[in-house]
Amino acid sequence: VQLVQSGAEVKKPGASVKVSCKASGYTFTNYHIHWVRQAPGQGLEWLGIINPSGGSTKYAQRFQGRITMTRDTSTNTVYMEVGSLTSEDTALYYCAREATEAPRGNDYWGQGTLVTVSS
Amino acid sequence: EVVLTQSPGTLSLSPGERATLSCRASQSVSTSYVAWYQQKPGQAPRLLVFGPSTRATGIPDRFSGSGSGTDFTLTISRLEPEDFAVYYCQLYGGSVLTFGGGTKVDIK
Numbered sequence: 001v002q003l004v005q006s007g008a009e010v011k012k013p014g015a016s017v018k019v020s021c022k023a024s025g026y027t028f029t030n031y032h033i034h035w036v037r038q039a040p041g042q043g044l045e046w047l048g049i050i051n052p053s054g055g056s057t058k059y060a061q062r063f064q065g066r067i068t069m070t071r072d073t074s075t076n077t078v079y080m081e082v083g084s085l086t087s088e089d090t091a092l093y094y095c096a097r098e099a100t101e102a103p104r105g106n107d108y109w110g111q112g113t114l115v116t117v118s119s
Numbered sequence: 120e121v122v123l124t125q126s127p128g129t130l131s132l133s134p135g136e137r138a139t140l141s142c143r144a145s146q147s148v149s150t151s152y153v154a155w156y157q158q159k160p161g162q163a164p165r166l167l168v169f170g171p172s173t174r175a176t177g178i179p180d181r182f183s184g185s186g187s188g189t190d191f192t193l194t195i196s197r198l199e200p201e202d203f204a205v206y207y208c209q210l211y212g213g214s215v216l217t218f219g220g221g222t223k224v225d226i227k
Contacts, residue, residue, distance in 0.1 A: 036216065043207065043219075043220050043221045044164065044207055044221075046215065046217065046218065049214055049215075058214045058215070060215075096163075096164075098211060098212075103152065104154075104169045104173070104175075105154035105156075105169035105170075105175070105209065105211055106156075106164070106166060107175060107176070109163035109164060109165075110163065111163060112163055
């Protein structure tokens, strides 16, 4: 099982960033994908979830309107796009899977994608 | 919205000692959906325990989880050098993930 994320990004305030998470080694549609971020020196913050089977999503309320999660079942890849970036969005962004049936936590995580927002 | 509060913020212990980490929920939660993670610098979180007492694959039996209602505990029976890290509790299973603020276990 692997979740491989795209590389680091540097963006200017007000821009958007799109991060990918490519899954392999398991049945893509049997696991939800969550996105979690971690600002420098801080804890873990949940951003949202996507069900790769039907594409349904749920976002953390504070990100509603500026975050979009999508998936491509032909490549087993999930995408997360965050818009209207500010310096407070500088963080390490992780994807993590969770079984759709009999959830048992997030057993596999991506390696993280560093997003830096700076003018 | 459930809030998870972890204590203490930092736990200073020596190798071989027992570590007891606490996670308190702001309201009663389903016991089945509490998990604990270990995170080391530069690494993604690693699932240790879920449900709240089932160890994840490959996790040594010195790690154990317990609790119900609003109070949950992660116990490390005898600290090994590789166990010094930050630990997070989590609620999962309802489409939303909620994390505690973390407890850092460092070497005394």
